[in-house]
Amino acid sequence: MNSKRGRIDRFLASRLQIPSRQAQQLIRQGEVLLNGAAVTQVNIIINEFTRIECQGQLLQALAPAYWMLHKPAGVVSATSDAEQQTVMSLLPEIAQTQQLHIAGRLDKYTTGLLLLTNDSRWSEAIAQPSASKRKHYRVTLQNPLTDDYVSAFRDGFYFEFENITTAPAELTIVSDYIADVVLTEGKYHQIKRMFGRFRNPVVALHRYQIGQIVLDDNLALGEARELRADEIASVVI
Missing domain, CATH: 3.10.290.10 (RNA-binding S4 domain)
Structure with a gap:
């Protein structure tokens, strides 16, 4: 049990x-x-x-544990996989004994901030759609961006398969081929599907912030560290 x-x-x-x-x-x-x-x-x-x-x-006798990992591409967000390398294999030995699970997955080829914990209430709070749990992404695209993207993301997209309309998303154009996108939810491959409406393939996707927790600039790809007390407390349960 x-x-x-x-x-x-x-x-x-x-x-x-x-x-x-x-x-x-x-x-x-x-x-x-x-x-x-x-x-x-x-x-x-x-x-x-x-x-x-x-x-x-x-x-x-389990103590609460909270980690951030700078996830590289090509590694799956799973605690175990018979055929592919998982993010758990990148963690320090002590973390691998703490019964961690992933709080907000990233797909195999997405990089950036991944949070892991053994505190189910904390991870459930992160998963709840909320303005205070906003997820920030840097997106690199194959084709140039236009101002039409900004309004379309703000209005939301209807996904027929799930019969849902996405919540308003904030898109900021950084350069011709790069945008910052902020979501308050996390539907299946949501960002790639939204850009797909413009027939604009996503070349690279990187998450750099969840709520008030920002990916540590000192973490190289594949490196992890424990969260600070203020980072843990920023997630209101």
């Missing part, structure tokens, strides 16, 4: 492979410690960061 949130008795029954009644008895007898303190209530709610001990056996 993944104990992200749930009752302590159910966690014990699953973790120790014992009947629920036996798990509840262990709790009532004071044999279970949560964060170092004995508990006797069977319905206490725990999460993935609750330290859990039972009869001297440590069952769970």
Whole structure:
């Protein structure tokens, strides 16, 4: 059982492979410690960061972890893949023991800011469409840009397959072939599909900011670092 949130008795029954009644008895007898303190209530709610001990056996002791990675092209945003290199292989050894998952994936050939954590509430907050979770991209295109792109992105695009209209997006023309795009959502290959309406292929796509978290200029491609406290706190759960 993944104990992200749930009752302590159910966690014990699953973790120790014992009947629920036996798990509840262990709790009532004071044999279970949560964060170092004995508990006797069977319905206490725990999460993935609750330290859990039972009869001297440590069952769970996971600390919150938050990382940023400068993702290179050609690496898949996945925790495991039988055939392709994943972003997890680029992380330091300590990060690979922290049960991380990806908070906002990038496709294989997109570069830039990738966030990883073991805090499910934090990653869910990042995934919510919100002006405070705006995602910033630098886009290089095959054909020149015109002012028509700005208004079209602001108005949104109807995607027939999903029967949705994209939320207003902010496009700023940097040069003839380069634009900055800011999204508040993340539909499947959204940026490439939006430029596809102009029959203008995306040559390169790079994410450099999510909310207030900006890709560290000191990170080379493939390098990672832990997030600072202010970066973690900028994501309001």
